[in-house]
Amino acid sequence: MTYKIAFDVAHKPRGKIDENLTELRDFLNSNDFMCYNLLETPITQISLKPFDILVFVCPDFAKITSMEISE
Known part of the structure; x- marks a missing residue:
């Protein structure tokens, strides 16, 4: 099984x-x-429905909204 x-x-x-x-991408693939952007x-x-895993790679000065967190 392939994980997205x-x-x-x-x-x-x-x-x-x-x-x-x-x-990292090549190793995972x-x-x-x-791996997808x-x-x-x-x-x-x-x-997020098509994906199995979500990764945040050190976001820089961006805020994840409360809606995104609770959704």
Whole structure:
């Protein structure tokens, strides 16, 4: 079974899966994971539905809204 990982890039992360985290991306992709950029904001249940895992990579001065947290 392949697991889908969404890496949040909408909240200004310092690390991006297609830029400075390419080794992590390649490792995960070769071990039954598929990495995706989550560009959508706000994050909702609907936007997360296709994914098994959500990763925030050191967001930089961006705030995750209370709606995103409670959703």
